Amino acid sequence: MTRTAGRTPLVELSGVSKHYGNVRALEGVSLQVHAGEVTCVLGDNGAGKSTLIKIIAGLHRHDGGTLALDGEATRLSSPREALDRGIATVHQDLAVVPLMPVWRNFFLGSEPRRGVGPFKRMDVDLMRRTTRAELLRMGIDLRDVDQPIGTLSGGERQCVAIARAVYFGAKVLVLDEPTAALGVKQSGVVLKYVAAARDRGLGVVFITHNPHHAYLVGDRFVLLKRGTMTGEHTRDEVALDELTRQMAGGAELDGLRHELRRAQDDEPRRARDAGPRRSAALPPGRG
């Protein structure tokens, strides 16, 4: 099916399902992540992208199907375990602690220490120097790593998180809509780092609802809709137009166009615009 069929994927999901009580969040989803490749997961709000991430990141356990790391079926019990297995996740909204300095954020949860017994302490010098050097390698020149990370722009924060994952030896990088809240220029910067991580041999899972961003860096594309897979392509077999059309939902789009034209004449538009941004069918726990 794919050009890399002979290799063992870093992460492989086959027929994975997840239920929250009676709500079916994910059903029969399969995907592969290979070293040095970007696997894009495309889907609208409420398609199950967040649930998928949480399973790969070890925040939730899947109910059905298999999750294999390096060909070995497993069930991740905590984010810590996922990290230890080389899966680093950069969450869209919970990537950093805004009030903490950049260097503290960079090493949060994996602080290097020196000294013995009660005098064991963080190696602050090393942490500061490393943060600065690693960000420089990613092309971010931060004069003051002591500034609160909340003072950085959204794109820069994503980049810090990516640089951190790369530094800590991640084999798989999971990015949760890294470009969703960003402008065009900032998105470009983030996509550059996605490509940089890929070129350094990491397997990248890139979650997005923007097919244009996905097509710029992606090698494989998985389309999700209401928790099920509606398509799976490699870069060779699909063109951007086709991806965009499938993503937008083809026939549905025509129906929507028709509906919107009528709506403009019949009633004020803001009645529709005032609705919730995310679908009500969203599983609980997605903040």
Place this chain on the structure above:
Amino acid sequence: MSATTEERFLRGSSPLQRLLSRPELGSVVGAVAVFCCFALAADSFLRASSLGTVLYASSTIGIMAVPVALLMIGGEFDLSAGVLVTSSALLSSMFSYQMTANVWVGVGVSLLVTLAVGAFNGVMLARTKLPSFIITLGTFLMLTGMNLGFTKLISGTVSTRTIADMEGFDSARALFASTFTVGGVPVKVTVVWWLALVALGSWILLRTRAGNWIFAVGGNERAARAVGVPVAGTKTGLYMGVALGAWICGQHLLFSYDVVQSGEGVGNELIYIIAAVIGGCLITGGHGSAVGSAVGALLFGMTSKGIVFAEWNPDWFKFFLGAMLLLATLLNTWVRRRAEATK
């Protein structure tokens, strides 16, 4: 915000900006102002003995303000902190008296039980995921009731019996409630405890991994959990820190007065929180310092004793406290906004 990213990075942050972003700045400005105010209003305020009195009043608040500040940086409250001090004192006294044991045995038992109460608060918080306000309000009420109930049940009155003639009392008193003189200033040993705790608290916050975790769980709990920080363990540790402070304060109470009134301590928890907030702790967590809480406690001590030295009506104390709280918080908020103006 028209400045581009590159420009913003080049600008960096000036030393002044860095100074302004210190959490304790507001409280230091306030403390200097209050000090000058009372130095002018009351001649006796600057005497050596007065300094000792002010430091003593500050230290009894400050010992608790340090762990309460750390807990607040970690994003939680402890409303049971005030009565836990009394519980701890009652326990030492009554255990030693009833068992006719060396008072050090009572002191040790009290330490274990007090730490257990702190652990209870932390574990309840982690298990139930209820707000700490509710959980510690429950602990607060239960402890208040237990303090009165057990004391009446065991002693027959609302206070404990004297233990001054028991073995180990003098050595325990030396550790928890003695006075020594430094350069003509009579200093209570609680001041030493206070300064030691401030140093320990600062060390933990600024230089240890636990400190990094405390800032993280208070600043963004979900982010902390996602990168593998043990959130429940960190918070439980913080509550046990408050319990440790309560134990020290409680032993001081016992060994300086010999008998303990079972109804004491109610309302003090708010004073600790106020000291921490005046000292620059963000009430929503993630920001603050141990030194700030010490300055907050010092402000508190200066005001409470300064009013007496100035021979003002002490009824006004609470008014000053409230005004200081508002001013310090406003100043802190303003300063932080200035410091993060690039946001």
